[in-house]
Amino acid sequence: MDIHLTAMQLIRIVEGVRSVDDMTAAMAIVAARLGFQYFALSHHVDVAAVGNAIRIHNYPARWADYYDRQALGVSDPVHRASHVTSVGFCWSRMPQMIPLTAKDRRVLALGREEGIGDGFTVPAHVPGEARGSCSFANEANQPMPQDMLPVAQLAGAFAFEAARRLWTTRGHLPIPPPPALTDRQRECVLWAARGKGDWEISRILGVSEETVARHVKMACERYDLSKRTSLIARVLFDGTITFSDIFGR
Structure with a gap:
């Protein structure tokens, strides 16, 4: 054959x-x-x-x-x-x-x-x-x-x-595109996914702790979510960030 x-x-x-x-x-x-x-x-x-x-x-x-x-x-x-x-x-x-x-x-x-x-x-x-x-x-x-x-x-x-x-x-696919995060929102979410708190992220990015919290909150709002743990799962699911981004290659 x-x-x-x-x-x-x-x-x-x-x-x-x-x-x-x-x-x-x-x-x-x-x-x-x-x-x-x-x-x-x-x-x-x-x-x-x-x-x-x-x-x-x-x-x-x-x-x-x-x-x-x-x-x-x-x-x-x-x-x-x-x-x-x-x-x-x-x-x-x-x-x-x-x-x-x-x-x-x-x-x-x-x-x-x-x-x-x-x-x-x-x-x-x-x-x-x-x-x-x-x-x-x-x-x-x-x-x-x-x-x-x-x-x-x-x-x-x-x-x-x-x-x-x-x-x-049939009108069922594709799934609507994921919400678009700003570069700074994505950075904050990425560092949160790496296990960093708002204070640590603020030191890494050189911004205030309040600014970090605001970026994460706005990212949650774009996904219609209230918890950052749910946000991290969603951005991994839709490819906004990847496991390689979090853990390195």
Whole structure:
């Protein structure tokens, strides 16, 4: 099999979709060509609370109903594992990627009982948007198509981006741009994220302590927040500052 040719064919399939129904049909074709029975394109959110999130899958109905009732879109161990890597991974590797809780192991066991075995998940991280992923999975006791995983990586990444384009045309994406902080507000927030108090920041930046407090307060107001801890989480989420900014490289 020509892996490059197969990858290009699958990418063209997902890039040609024009509707959610097209996307669902295309993903069924892609999954089958890769050697998988199941697929899921989703944002990592509680779908009951966030009605405009990307969510396309062909998992068994009983498992999907349970998944939604338990709001597993947020706590799913597969989703959490995807947050610590930039490339696709087999679910069997999760114990080496994140600490699995007793609840995680129960969820994975229930999935197997519903016929879902090992899978392969491609992360999708876009600053300012909920994290997401494209997953492919097999029925329990079916072998993982190891030779096709590099193609699954490419197809999954292009598939999620195609879904984002669809949701954009439906008026749900992109998320409005984050509030713009001034340079001085960003500096103060960055030093606060590094664990410095207002007095320490004032000495570092050569301004008064009151000025620092005012800049942080105004930054909070731009995000409609009241606490700086929430502000730090938001600016990390939307890319205004990064972990490298805080901790260095």
